[in-house]
Amino acid sequence: MRKCWFIGIICIPLLTICGHSSLAQELQGPKMALEEQVFDFKEVREGAVISHSFKVFNHGDETLRIVRVRPG
Numbered sequence: 001m002r003k004c005w006f007i008g009i010i011c012i013p014l015l016t017i018c019g020h021s022s023l024a025q026e027l028q029g030p031k032m033a034l035e036e037q038v039f040d041f042k043e044v045r046e047g048a049v050i051s052h053s054f055k056v057f058n059h060g061d062e063t064l065r066i067v068r069v070r071p072g
C-alpha cells in the first residue's frame with residue numbers, strides 16, 4: 001500500500017510537467033488579441049466620414065500577418 005502511494009506522489013507531478021510541455025508546443029505561432037472587439041459610433045449623420053483604430057497585439061511567438069479585414 002505504501003509503495004502505491006509513493007509512486008503516485010512521484011508520477012502525478014511528472015505527468016503534469018509533461019502535459020504542460022506538450023500544451024506549450026500546441027500554442028506556438030502567432031496569436032492575435034484585440035484591446036476592444038467592437039466600437040459603437042452611436043448616431044452618425046448621413047455622408048459623414050468616420051473612422052476608428054483598433055489596437056492589435058501579437059501574443060504569439062511568430063510574426064502575425066493580417067491578410068484580410070472585413071468591416072461590419
